Every structure is written in structure tokens, then in C-alpha cells.
Amino acid sequence: MSLKRYVPEGMTCNAFQGTYEAGKSRYKDVPCQDKYRVVLKWPGVADDYIHANYVATPINEKRFICTQDSDSIVMVTNTIEKGFSKCEQYWPNDQGQSVSFGGVEITNTLVSDTSYTLYETAA
Incomplete structure (x- = not known):
């Protein structure tokens, strides 16, 4: 049995582009979706990127944050x-x-x- 990669229709990952090379993402093949990514807002800091997505489960619609290497x-x-x-x-x-x-x-x-x-x- 193999695991098939699923990509939602219309998924964009523009904010993720170039983050692996910049040391902001651990894996270059595990993108953050623009629609569900966590956006950081901090006074005086222009970069709002963190490798994290909001995630809901089928049982609970509350949103959780998934991130790597915190x-x-x-x-x-x-x-x-x-x-x-x-x-x-x-x-x-x-x-x-x-x-x-x-x-x-x-x-x-x-x-x-x-x-x-x-x-x-x-x-």
C-alpha cells in the first residue's frame, strides 16, 4: 500500500516559496498553505512567516496550530x-x-x- 499525496484544488503556497533556503522551513517538500498558514504580526518586523498551519479535525472544528521544530x-x-x-x-x-x-x-x-x-x- 502506498500513501497518495493529496493537494487540495486551488491550493497556493506563495509565502512558503524560498523559506527552506532561508532556513525558515525544515523540509522543502512540506509546504504551508497560504489559506491556512499562521501569520505572525510583530511591531517593527516585516517578515510574518512561520512554518505552521491551522488544522481542524473531523471530530472537532476548533483550529489547532501544527508546526515543526519549535x-x-x-x-x-x-x-x-x-x-x-x-x-x-x-x-x-x-x-x-x-x-x-x-x-x-x-x-x-x-x-x-x-x-x-x-x-x-x-x-
């Missing part, structure tokens, strides 16, 4: 807000502790207590 994972919401679950906690609470999910180990390398909580992890 140095950091940043949580921008509380796990519970106004009594509603916003995100599952996928990191250990205590600095230095690790948890594993399907062969991926996540280590909490920093806990910062300010007006918000910052968890810095290493995968």
Missing part, C-alpha cells in the same frame, strides 16, 4: 477562564518536573510569578 511553546490563556475549560494543562506545575505524551517529553524549565504566570518548557 524552540518554545507559549500559553496565552489560562487553563480555566470564567469557569470554562480553555485548554488542557500539558505541562508539569513544578519547575524541573517532566511529563511524557506519546514519546514527547515536556520539561518545565521556568516558573515566573507576576501578574500572569509564565511557564517555560523544553521538549
